[in-house]
Amino acid sequence: MHALPRLLDRLLAGALVVSRWAVYAGGGAILISAFLISFDILSRRFFGLSTWGADELSYYALAVSTSWACAYTLLVKAHIRIDLVTSRVPDMGKVVLHIIALLGLGYMAFATTQAMFHVFQRSWNRGSTSITTLETPMWIPQGLFVAGLVFFTLVTALILLRVLAAVLIERDYAVVNRVTGTVSVLDETEQAIAEAEALQKRNG
Amino acid sequence: MLLTAIFVLLGLLALTIPVAAALFILAMVLEWEFAAAPLSRALGHQIWDTSTNFILVSIPLFILIGELLLRSGIATKVYDALDSWLSWMPGGLMHANIGTATMFSATSGSSVATAATVGTIALPQAPRFGYDERFFAGSIAAGGTLGILLPPSINLIVYGFLAQASIPQLFMAGIIPGLVLSGLFMLAILIMCLIKPEWGGERRKSTMAQRFAKLVHLVPVLVLFGFIMGAIYTGWATPTEAAAIGTVVALIMAFMAGTLSWKMVGEALEGTMRTTCMIMLIMIAANFLNFILASIGLTDSLLSTIATLELSPMQTLFLLIGFYIILGFFIETLSLMIITIPLVAPLITSLGFDPVWFGILLIVLIEMALITPPVGLNLFVVQGVRKRGTLNEVIVGSIPFVLLMFVMVLLLIAFPGLALFLPNLATGG
Amino acid sequence: QSYDLNVVGSLSTSSLYPTYELPFWTETLPAASGGRINVTVQAFDRLGLGGAAVYEMVEQGVYDIGTTIIDYVAGDEPRVEGLDIPAIADPALAREISIAYRPYLERVFDEAFDSVLLGVAPFTAQVVFCKAEINGLDDLAGLRIRGSGRMTMDFIEAVGGTGVSIAFNEVPVALDRGVIDCGITGTLSGFFGGWSEVSTHFYPLPIGGWDPVGFAMNNDSWNSLDEETQTLLREQVAALEDQIWNNAVADNQLGIACNTGGECAVGTAQNLTLVEITEADQRRAVELTRDVVLPRWNERCAGECAETFAATVAPLLDAVLTE
Numbered sequence: 001m002h003a004l005p006r007l008l009d010r011l012l013a014g015a016l017v018v019s020r021w022a023v024y025a026g027g028g029a030i031l032i033s034a035f036l037i038s039f040d041i042l043s044r045r046f047f048g049l050s051t052w053g054a055d056e057l058s059y060y061a062l063a064v065s066t067s068w069a070c071a072y073t074l075l076v077k078a079h080i081r082i083d084l085v086t087s088r089v090p091d092m093g094k095v096v097l098h099i100i101a102l103l104g105l106g107y108m109a110f111a112t113t114q115a116m117f118h119v120f121q122r123s124w125n126r127g128s129t130s131i132t133t134l135e136t137p138m139w140i141p142q143g144l145f146v147a148g149l150v151f152f153t154l155v156t157a158l159i160l161l162r163v164l165a166a167v168l169i170e171r172d173y174a175v176v177n178r179v180t181g182t183v184s185v186l187d188e189t190e191q192a193i194a195e196a197e198a199l200q201k202r203n204g
Numbered sequence: 205m206l207l208t209a210i211f212v213l214l215g216l217l218a219l220t221i222p223v224a225a226a227l228f229i230l231a232m233v234l235e236w237e238f239a240a241a242p243l244s245r246a247l248g249h250q251i252w253d254t255s256t257n258f259i260l261v262s263i264p265l266f267i268l269i270g271e272l273l274l275r276s277g278i279a280t281k282v283y284d285a286l287d288s289w290l291s292w293m294p295g296g297l298m299h300a301n302i303g304t305a306t307m308f309s310a311t312s313g314s315s316v317a318t319a320a321t322v323g324t325i326a327l328p329q330a331p332r333f334g335y336d337e338r339f340f341a342g343s344i345a346a347g348g349t350l351g352i353l354l355p356p357s358i359n360l361i362v363y364g365f366l367a368q369a370s371i372p373q374l375f376m377a378g379i380i381p382g383l384v385l386s387g388l389f390m391l392a393i394l395i396m397c398l399i400k401p402e403w404g405g406e407r408r409k410s411t412m413a414q415r416f417a418k419l420v421h422l423v424p425v426l427v428l429f430g431f432i433m434g435a436i437y438t439g440w441a442t443p444t445e446a447a448a449i450g451t452v453v454a455l456i457m458a459f460m461a462g463t464l465s466w467k468m469v470g471e472a473l474e475g476t477m478r479t480t481c482m483i484m485l486i487m488i489a490a491n492f493l494n495f496i497l498a499s500i501g502l503t504d505s506l507l508s509t510i511a512t513l514e515l516s517p518m519q520t521l522f523l524l525i526g527f528y529i530i531l532g533f534f535i536e537t538l539s540l541m542i543i544t545i546p547l548v549a550p551l552i553t554s555l556g557f558d559p560v561w562f563g564i565l566l567i568v569l570i571e572m573a574l575i576t577p578p579v580g581l582n583l584f585v586v587q588g589v590r591k592r593g594t595l596n597e598v599i600v601g602s603i604p605f606v607l608l609m610f611v612m613v614l615l616l617i618a619f620p621g622l623a624l625f626l627p628n629l630a631t632g633g
Numbered sequence: 634q635s636y637d638l639n640v641v642g643s644l645s646t647s648s649l650y651p652t653y654e655l656p657f658w659t660e661t662l663p664a665a666s667g668g669r670i671n672v673t674v675q676a677f678d679r680l681g682l683g684g685a686a687v688y689e690m691v692e693q694g695v696y697d698i699g700t701t702i703i704d705y706v707a708g709d710e711p712r713v714e715g716l717d718i719p720a721i722a723d724p725a726l727a728r729e730i731s732i733a734y735r736p737y738l739e740r741v742f743d744e745a746f747d748s749v750l751l752g753v754a755p756f757t758a759q760v761v762f763c764k765a766e767i768n769g770l771d772d773l774a775g776l777r778i779r780g781s782g783r784m785t786m787d788f789i790e791a792v793g794g795t796g797v798s799i800a801f802n803e804v805p806v807a808l809d810r811g812v813i814d815c816g817i818t819g820t821l822s823g824f825f826g827g828w829s830e831v832s833t834h835f836y837p838l839p840i841g842g843w844d845p846v847g848f849a850m851n852n853d854s855w856n857s858l859d860e861e862t863q864t865l866l867r868e869q870v871a872a873l874e875d876q877i878w879n880n881a882v883a884d885n886q887l888g889i890a891c892n893t894g895g896e897c898a899v900g901t902a903q904n905l906t907l908v909e910i911t912e913a914d915q916r917r918a919v920e921l922t923r924d925v926v927l928p929r930w931n932e933r934c935a936g937e938c939a940e941t942f943a944a945t946v947a948p949l950l951d952a953v954l955t956e
């Protein structure tokens with residue numbers, strides 16, 4: 001019916017796909033780190049080889065995978081919100097609170113992106129390296145990290161737009177609850193439960 | 205200054221702004237209001253230093269281990285085995301609930317995951333065998349909290365990171381109190397079901413042959429625990445490295461159980477990254493907030509305010525305990541820890557208490573917060589899995605366990621050795 | 634005219650900050666200025682700030698003055714590493730090296746961190762604790778040694794050892810269980826950190842260097858001071874520098890005594906075997922530094938940096954070898 005909400009829905013669906021693949025890539029990097037670290041321990045123990053930087057690679061993996069996972073965490077509503085209030089206010093109030101929550105998260109996303117961009121820019125300009133044997137050019141992990149934060153900021157803005165479109169154009173509060181990017185303590189536990197049940201079913 | 209900070213924080217949280225963003229905005233407000241220097245220019249470095257910390261790499265790894273074990277069906281078999289060994293006692297399956305929670309805790313770093321896992325397996329049994337549903341549900345909610353006291357534990361890692369206490373020592377220190385608390389739970393179930401037999405359901409007996417046949421189901425969990433703690437105890441590996449080894453071992457076990465697949469690993473990674481990002485964002489915001497608090501002198505003024513009260517160390521300790529119990533009713537536990545530890549840890553050390561010991565004491569208080577209303581994650585989890593009755597029943601069923609946790613706190617104060625014996629043994633030998 | 638200075642100091646857990654920096658900023662300097670200079674000071678670790686970020690914060694005007702271990706910024710600025718090179722046992726020579734390189738370093742600080750380098754003082758000599766029998770430098774070959782910093786790791790490799798990076802507080806357990814054979818840290822840090830309780834041998838050759846800290850002041854803050862105050866600040870920091878150097882030597886001797894059964898005023902002495910630094914070993918150490926470690930560093934800072942080093946510090950090393 002309305003072109004804008006439709007477009008935003010499609011963008012959100014796209015963002016979910018991208019963020020899911022980012023999570024697989026980031027999680028995969030963490031998993032590979034586990035193997036590299038284990039290998040490092042064994043080689044140091046049994047072959048007397050030097051530490052060569054598995055630890056360093058693993059904390060870059062942590063940083064980069066975290067920043068790229070934030071959009072996904074937002075899209076599946078897993079950021080912790082304390083809501084003794086929301087359950088007690090009327091629909092309109094809930095919508096307002098959702099928008100405030102998104103604005104708050106969006107501000108943090110934007111400010112951290114901006115601050116990290118300066119760090120990245122400085123490393124790029126100076127050719128900074130890590131003070132380890134790997135001598136990693138810092139702009140590489142920092143650039144990947146910033147890119148994840150940019151994606152996070154964009155997704156936050158996208159969800160905010162979608163919520164505003166639902167309120168102003170469609171006047172449909174149900175949509176707000178479907179897409180809103182933050183979630184309560186209760187919703188988080190629901191997720192844990194749903195997953196545990198699915199497993200129970202599968203494993204008998 | 206302190207009042208402004210508290211007022212702003214409560215306001216932000218009341219607006220249901222996500223915890224990470226609330227802490228971040230508070231930091232920005234305080235900087236703008238009270239700081240003489242442009243402190244927020246340090247933000248970029250703060251973010252990068254927090255995000256690239258090798259200690260914190262253990263967080264996704266320990267979450268991943270739990271996810272892999274959960275999805276490989278190993279937990280269900282543990283319950284089955286412990287059922288056959290423990291259910292003959294008065295209280296029946298409730299002992300298996302505690303036992304499974306204890307075993308699963310030894311590989312899981314989170315309490316919510318532990319409660320959800322045990323709850324899904326155990327809760328359908330309560331009506332079938334005629335248990336008091338309240339008490340049965342309470343045993344699962346409380347048993348689940350052991351996940352953060354017995355190592356590995358995400359919360360102990362966070363504590364060690366923020367209080368600059370040794371994480372290997374904290375892990376060692378959690379073992380005996382975890383087992384004692386688990387024992388206290390079982391003892392309480394036993395005594396109460398002797399007094400009120402109608403609370404306990406049908407007791408099932410297995411033959412010794414059946415029992416021994418099922419012991420094999422416990423092997424994977426014990427092996428994994430052995431690898432993780434063994435690597436740390438012998439000094440072969442740091443906690444993060446032990447987590448890496450544990451992850452590899454958990455993958456191998458899932459493979460041997462025949463449940464390893466791309467789909468399963470993918471789901472485990474999704475769950476892992478979701479939780480990791482949530483925790484890391486809070487860590488980043490909290491670290492920046494603490495930088496602002498220290499820079500504008502709020503940390504020092506808070507400590508000197510407490511000093512002017514002229515309380516004895518013990519009085520201060522009990523004041524803190526009361527503080528945590530009250531806050532624990534209302535605030536989500538991980539946020540509670542991250543906000544308070546940077547303020548409380550220096551205070552505790554200055555009073556002459558052992559930071560490792562206090563870490564364990566704090567975790568017991570956090571466990572308590574997990575099962576006290578109105579905000580108690582484990583209560584919600586268990587009620588969610590039950591899908592019948594009301595949350596109030598779970599709350600009532602958890603009360604005896606809350607009291608036992610308080611007893612545990614007193615025991616730790618009376619006998620610090622409960623926590624400190626193993627870490628001292630490890631460093632002394 | 635009066636001034637308010639916002640200062641970030643080095644590690645609160647070290648002896649440097651509480652013993653020298655804190656009283657200097659809060660008592661000595663205000664008193665010397667007749668109350669015209671007022672200082673707010675905090676240690677960077679108490680602020681949750683990484684040691685590597687200190688000079689950048691000074692550059693950006695978050696603080697007027699900042700102190701940190703200079704090696705922390707080697708990743709941003711490889712040029713700073715020339716100040717402190719491995720295995721110089723004689724404190725007088727170590728100080729000569731730092732003086733010779735100082736003018737160039739001041740220019741580096743001006744360019745890289747937009748700040749005035751007011752002073753340089755040693756943190757503490759970074760020596761070797763072993764749970765393995767060693768009798769000299771050559772015995773380090775084949776051992777697993779915990780170290781940190783590029784030059785230190787390169788030196789370990791040059792003597793044939795294996796460099797391992799482990800966090801400071803994990804070293805005692807790692808030494809005890811044989812995960813590593815040796816570790817490098819300050820003489821007293823190792824004593825207080827429990828390293829000596831699990832070690833058997835103590836080798837006071839500062840393989841990790843003397844770990845200098847630098848006092849840097851933001852250029853704008855510096856220029857806002859009147860000339861009289863600038864002179865006062867320079868003089869005062871120079872006096873502090875002297876005091877810290879003299880004390881580093883005393884601290885080093887105390888550390889050796891405490892670790893090897895001598896007179897220890899700060900605790901109960903440990904009875905580690907003191908491995909003497911022979912003249913031959915000192916020469917060999919300088920040779921390894923000159924022939925293996927420094928060429929690698931020069932690759933990281935080729936051109937003017939390497940040339941300046943060759944003109945200022947290298948002759949001092951050659952003097953040791955031709956003595």
Ligand code: NA
Pocket residue numbers: 308309310311312313314350351352353354355356357
């Ligand atoms: Na656990």
Ligand code: NA
Pocket residue numbers: 532533534535572573574575576577578579580581
């Ligand atoms: Na609670």
